[in-house]
Amino acid sequence: MPEHDPNDDVLTELIVDHREVEELFVKLEGDLSAEDRQDALEQVVAELVRHAVAEEAWLYPAMRDFLDDGNALADREISEHHEVERMLKELEGSDPHDPASLPVLQALMTAVRGHVEEEEKQIFPALKAVCTPEQLHERDVPAALIPHRTSEGNRPSSVLLLDRLTPAALGTLVALYEHKVYIEGVLWGIDSFDQWGVELGKEIAGQILPALRGETDSSAYDSSTAALIARFRASNGD
Ligand SMILES: [Fe+2]
Ligand SMILES: [Fe+2]
Numbered sequence: 001m002p003e004h005d006p007n008d009d010v011l012t013e014l015i016v017d018h019r020e021v022e023e024l025f026v027k028l029e030g031d032l033s034a035e036d037r038q039d040a041l042e043q044v045v046a047e048l049v050r051h052a053v054a055e056e057a058w059l060y061p062a063m064r065d066f067l068d069d070g071n072a073l074a075d076r077e078i079s080e081h082h083e084v085e086r087m088l089k090e091l092e093g094s095d096p097h098d099p100a101s102l103p104v105l106q107a108l109m110t111a112v113r114g115h116v117e118e119e120e121k122q123i124f125p126a127l128k129a130v131c132t133p134e135q136l137h138e139r140d141v142p143a144a145l146i147p148h149r150t151s152e153g154n155r156p157s158s159v160l161l162l163d164r165l166t167p168a169a170l171g172t173l174v175a176l177y178e179h180k181v182y183i184e185g186v187l188w189g190i191d192s193f194d195q196w197g198v199e200l201g202k203e204i205a206g207q208i209l210p211a212l213r214g215e216t217d218s219s220a221y222d223s224s225t226a227a228l229i230a231r232f233r234a235s236n237g238d
Helices: 010-029 034-066 070-092 099-130 143-149 167-188 196-212 223-235
Strands: none
Touching: 010 034, 010 099, 034 070, 034 099, 034 196, 070 099, 196 223
């Protein structure tokens, strides 16, 4: 297996990840015992989820910041990640020994290989050309934190939209919602406002901010997020 070196810049780390995934794909294309097949599949899922978190934390924000067509490119890459996530979920729900799961695995490998090729041939060289070495070492996510920074999605959530941000509206929100969250924290003995999920929520909110402002296209997001963005923008007269 290719090895990670703590001194590598982010792009080199991502390329090492790509090679790790490719090795697992080649393994899966060969003859494997049922147990080894299950193992390799589990490693592929874990590796791709971890890799996606690392890219969404550094690569896509960096593309938006540094590349001329970065917003459009990042939106497209993110929608490809969503498609890969959808296939991973489908694989997780199927029996890996059942030949019926093979077409999904094939489609997943084709999608990931195409995505990797575009990143390595176009996006990484473009970033290397415009970023300083310091910028290429920034904002890496330590491996131990990745489970806390991973949002698998597809969880029920509540969204409260206020027509206008006024003291009364904010007070209503605090009374209705923050008080409930505070009491739950007291009952469970945790600080409700100092949890990984809160940080993750802020990060995700930061990612959709350009779409909320109408600076980027919302079609890159899943249908429920896209509908929410459309509703928000409509209520702002867009
Ligand atoms: Fe990617
Ligand atoms: Fe990648």
